[in-house]
Amino acid sequence: NKEWTEHTVAVVLPMENGLDSHWKRTLGMFATNFERAFKNQDKGIRLNFEYYDESTADIPKLAKDLAFRDDIYAVIGGLYSSNAEELAAGLTPAGKTYFTLATAEQLIRAYASTGYLWAMTETDITQCEVLLSKVINYGGKSVALLAKDNDAYGQTFLDWFAFQSKELGLENKGVFAYDNTTLADMARQAMQSGAEYVVCVPSEIEEIGPMLQISEIQPRDGTSRPRLLFSDTAYGIDVLTVYGDITEGIEGVAFGADPESGFDVSYKTFFDDASTVGEAQLYDAAMLIGYAAWLRLLEPEVPLQKALRRIVSGEDLNMGSWTGEDMGLVVDALSRGASPYVKGASGHLRFDSKVFTNVLATTYHNFKVYNGIYIILDYNTSDGGNRTEATLAGWNWKASQMQDFNDSGDITYPEHKSNWALLMASSSGWSNYRHQADVLAIYQQLKESGYTDDHIVLIVEDDIARNPSNPNNGVIRVTPNGDNVYEGAKIDYRTSSLRLKDIADILTGEKSDYLPEVIEASENDNIFIFWSGHGMPGAMCWNEDYYAVTGDVLAPVFMKMHQNKCYRKLLMMVEACYSGGVLEKCEGVPGMLFITAASGNETSKADVFNSDMKIWMSNRFT
Structure with missing residues (x-):
């Protein structure tokens, strides 16, 4: 006999190669848990989800349609940065709340000022740093970058790789930017650059295969083949589905669930499958929308954006994480007028306090494909957790790498007129x-x-x-x-x-x-x-x-x-x-x-x- 208020959330994510089942079961698990969260209340919030395939949809048209649909409460989506930019361009100027899983730095800088963009991960500035920190931790001294030019995702790496490698004391053997016609040539040059490690940043999973194939070519001058470290595009069920056996040995970095939250373990237990990249962040985006909708039900005069900001700014007691019981504690606390500290499957849900655009701490999984499955070697995060392999450890090199501006000689200047x-x-x-x-x-x-x-x-x-x-x-x-x-x-x-x-x-x-x-x-x-x-x-x-x-x-x-x-x-x-x-x-x-x-x-x-x-x-x- 509980009174339910229902809202519709549009989900725009890639649905091919088995990804659709991942998104749907994650949000199904959320819906079940969130309904349990209202067991002590006489009314509650239900979120219903509409799914759109970002790989096949006309994204600009879809963004425009969703922006002006009064029945769409919020939008979650854009796993790929280029699609996320088009969604943000259509949704945020119209005042539609938009959560994204994309990680391009330019996306954040472009749309932070609108007040309607919520990015569920740190930008790829951090991912680039984590990848280079792994090189240092492995004892590497030289690196090269292979990334896509004129692409929202690859651009962050192209922007920051040279700077970060220099600051970390690594020798940069080259930044190799490719387009759709030059991937093979640029990959060959990167593999033959003499770098011990090549950071590979495919913008689409179709670009992973050529990178792996060319890496098998023996470099010139008899030098050893470089070790490849992939960005998060190489982590996901769709990669294993497309490439099968040739993925064996792929290693790199991807954003994921906080291991202390237990999300990945529960997911494996419920579905007998490992979660894919972005599922923890998707769950948390839905959870924040649900909390904000509940707060607005309690205080109807509060707009959605202000409700979200209040949710992620809570300083009271930490009520747990993402499970139904934990969410129930948050729901009950909000009903009492409290401001609980909110965590989720992906970790601490703290956003920048100025524009509330992107989450401040992300857990990165250092992965490797072994016997046809992804295994997690260790974790990196900047949130201060005791599992942290300090991503900033490599920055200790910086003190010895600072540029020396000693006086190069005495110069006498004439009078200034x-x-x-x-x-x-x-x-x-x-x-x-x-x-x-x-x-x-x-x-x-x-x-x-x-x-x-x-x-x-x-x-x-x-x-x-x-x-x-x-x-x-x-x-x-x-x-x-x-x-x-x-x-x-x-x-x-x-x-x-x-x-x-x-x-x-x-x-x-x-x-x-x-x-x-x-x-x-x-x-x-x-x-x-x-x-x-x-x-x-x-x-x-x-x-x-x-x-x-x-x-x-x-x-x-x-x-x-x-x-x-x-x-x-x-x-x-x-x-x-x-x-x-x-x-x-x-x-x-x-x-x-x-x-x-x-x-x-x-x-x-x-x-x-x-x-x-x-x-x-x-x-x-x-």
């Missing part, structure tokens, strides 16, 4: 909004600091402020509600009207009818250069010329400036991928300092995603 600046956005087009926005923001900062327009050379394409895609004509911002950095800007040149030689002439003060605005500095003047745009390994781009600026081209320009006494001190800051590899070639020119957004092996990172305008407004380094 004035300042000059050269500000350049080397890209164009709406999708590159952030480059011009950041240059204009720096321009406004310089003006506020006393620079005058006759001492600033400003180069931007100027195709953003009045672009047809811009909903605010004549306005450019670096934050959604920030100042208009385009206002009052005195633009000297359009990017497309200049060649690389012109930049050199501007820097060395070679004025002409073609170049009326140049840097007319002397040995008494400081020069600030800011460059924002795209970069490639070994070069920085200028519009469509991908390899426009290399260190070999730039270094003679700076040396000429030194010889001609064109500056007192020069500071150049560069916002571009791989830019450190270019500016390293310019080291050694007296009185010059270079600061780059990335080393020669790293990408730089966009920041402040505007979900309405569908662009990044700024860059993280800038």
Whole structure:
């Protein structure tokens, strides 16, 4: 005779190769346990689940449909990061609560500000660190990365691998980015790079087979084959179903259940099967939605997002974990107005306290396929549990790897009289909004600091402020509600009207009818250069010329400036991928300092995603 309030939750996950049975029995187990949680109450919450196959569905269309269905209480899904981004793009701007199992860092940065995205794992920044920590724990000294280019999942690894390997004291033998046509070639290069370990990051399980096949090829020069460490894509019942015997020996890292919760043991007992990647997180997402629905039933004026934030912010007594009895204690505590500390199958359900977007601690399983099944070798987590194999242990290398900025010699500077600046956005087009926005923001900062327009050379394409895609004509911002950095800007040149030689002439003060605005500095003047745009390994781009600026081209320009006494001190800051590899070639020119957004092996990172305008407004380094 209990009074039940029912809500429908859409579940968008891959359903092929046996995965559908895993999701359905996990949520069936949740539904049974959650119903038991209300045994002491005269009313309760039931969640019903609608299932959609993310491998075959038209994700943008599905996201739009679910966003505007009043009967859909929340959405859980997106095991694959590319699909999760499309779901977030359609769901969160419409105010639909969305829980995801995807791990791409860019997804979190893009949609955290909406307030409706809940990520049930840490991002792959942590997974990349865990994989590299395993190399150190195994005694390895050198690594290489094999990951997919222009892919939401692979991009996090491409962004962070070079930085983390350097900080951990590992020799980076190369970052090998592949697409759908170059997988075999890039895999071969990675296997023959001389690295002891190759971190393999397949974005789809179909990419695992070629990686394994090519790893069997004997490397050149008689060196031993590298040991492969796979990311979480290689963990799952679907991998064993697709590849069978050739999976034997695969090892790597995957997120999973907290071993102290007992979830995996209970799952094995109930279903005579091991859980697959993401099942613990799926269970916990449903549990949080259920708790929030119960809190709203008790306090109808509380919106769903606020209810969720209250649930994950509880500081009272820990009521246990994920079982029916444990959930019953939480339900009873909420009914008394208490704020219990909530744990789940995946561990501590604590979210960042600012935007409540992703969980702060994830348990990673170090797995290996043995006799056709996955076995767990050990665990990594940052939650402080006593089972922790400290993922940060390797960072102890950092103290001995810190860059030494000792004085390279005595330099006597002449009297300082004035300042000059050269500000350049080397890209164009709406999708590159952030480059011009950041240059204009720096321009406004310089003006506020006393620079005058006759001492600033400003180069931007100027195709953003009045672009047809811009909903605010004549306005450019670096934050959604920030100042208009385009206002009052005195633009000297359009990017497309200049060649690389012109930049050199501007820097060395070679004025002409073609170049009326140049840097007319002397040995008494400081020069600030800011460059924002795209970069490639070994070069920085200028519009469509991908390899426009290399260190070999730039270094003679700076040396000429030194010889001609064109500056007192020069500071150049560069916002571009791989830019450190270019500016390293310019080291050694007296009185010059270079600061780059990335080393020669790293990408730089966009920041402040505007979900309405569908662009990044700024860059993280800038």
